[in-house]
Amino acid sequence: MSLLFRSRQQGAQQVKISGFRRFVMFWVHNLQQAVASLGELARYPFASLMTMAVLGLSLTLPATLYVVVKNTEAVGASWQHASEMTLFLRKELSQQEISTLHKRLSLSNDIESVRWIDKDEALAEFRVHSGFGDALKGLAQNPLPDVLVVLPAAHKRSAGQAQQLAQQLRQEREVEQVRLDLDWLQRLEALINLVRDGLLALALLLCLSVVLIVGNTIRLNILSKREEIMVMKLVGATDGFIQRPFLYTGVWYGVVGGLIAWIATWIMMAWIAGAVAQISELYESQFSLVGLTGQEMMILWLLAIGLGLLGSYLAVRKHVKEVEPQ
Amino acid sequence: MIKFEQVSKTYPGGFQALNQVSFHLEPGEMAFLTGHSGAGKSTLLKLISMMERPSSGRVLINGHDLKRISNRQIPYVRRDIGMIFQDHRLLMDKTVLDNVALPLLIEGYSMQEARKRVSAALEKVGLGDKLRHYPMMLSGGEQQRVGIARAIVNKPPLLLADEPTGNLDPKLSMEIIRLFEEFNRVGVSVLIATHDLGLIARLRYRTLTLKEGRMINDGLQEG
């Protein structure tokens, strides 16, 4: 209905079409506009690709760091012996008492496994490996204590939890001393936390810069089309109608930028994988780098598209309104 | 159709372009608006198409006070007004078809639905065979007629033209005016701003004359 002329029908209302067809038309129309926006971008392929590349490469850095953190965490968790603790038992204990303690600890929920190193075995081994064989023969008594090596259950393996467990075990009557070498585990955990926090801050900053870059590109786009926008406003286009193609442009920046981010992250991972292979050879571990999962790739893509859309939305909201027909 | 009641317009900066202007253009009437350069003709048309708002007084279209139209509603008002400009304001990188179809696409037509109406509008201005041309490939008079086709393609009840014949020779100017007469004959109200006094004199339509922002004459221009 026209605002000023009650009897006058405006627009598509003049053409009698069903609700269903209108619904279909809505999507067809949007698809057409999306394709038209893509065609518009293809007219300036270099400029368009620049923006897309900036968007994609900006997301590559946090994506790569994310993969690194993810893998480092996996390494930390797979390093079972990091939080292994050694219990030195009191000398006067009988075999029976040690055996009972061994069983009791084995049954604890907080403990995955307990290995008993018998003091006689230990001495024999020491004799063989140390080269002090003859000197040790003169000893009247075995100087070594019995030892239990405790591997905490998975939920007790972090530095803090392991420390707590060690404290608990120290209270045991049979235990003389508990040794827990946590230094490097603590360092690894601190490092991972640091990288994770840094990653978050970095990712936020880069997302912000992506929004600003897309917003600025769209702003220039709008300014270069001032004349066209004025004409459209003069013949009755709403701001929404004028904005739509620019929003699609933003979405396309995200779609292609996301693909670029995938490829660039993949290249980065391939590069890092070489270094990782060397390291794991040094440590004689079979560790292989896990890249982005399908789900993570999807999230990265949606993030790219979302940022493209957000950037263009902010630009469009402000600058389309500002173009006033003269 | 268009009613001005004591309308004044002062531009930011303090210049008073219109001063207490009142007139009433009846539905189905055709009139000229004339006056020296800077008299306020374009300003008056801009108040109707809501490119500017009056500083005081009321502008009514079909009895509706434009003061009550919010900024968000302005596009819908403009869909009822066909506007024609001296520099025709065509989109140079779009074909004639796309240019003329623009008001229809904005109203939600699909291109297929729009095409028939576009053809009819171009037929009316005598450019039925130029659908696929770009404006650059057309003469000044032809470009102006494409602009007119765009203005009438959605059959607005009101046509506003600001110096539509400014760049054209007398013969072409007369052709354009004849076009307006044709639309007027089927009930469209037409208001044409021009300082081509010779043209006005030959036609003997109602003529509103502005001088330094004041309406000094409302009636037949005595040639």
Ligand SMILES: Nc1ncnc2c1ncn2[C@@H]1O[C@H](COP(=O)(O)OP(=O)(O)OP(=O)(O)O)[C@@H](O)[C@H]1O
């Ligand atoms: N946006 C504006 N800001 C300030 N002053 C303006 C603005 N637009 C127009 N004016 C002034 O208002 C006066 C009337 O301008 P207007 O364009 O209405 O004149 P006109 O009658 O259409 O003249 P012409 O025949 O030259 O087109 C002029 O003196 C002009 O300088």
Ligand SMILES: [Mg+2]
């Ligand atoms: Mg003027």
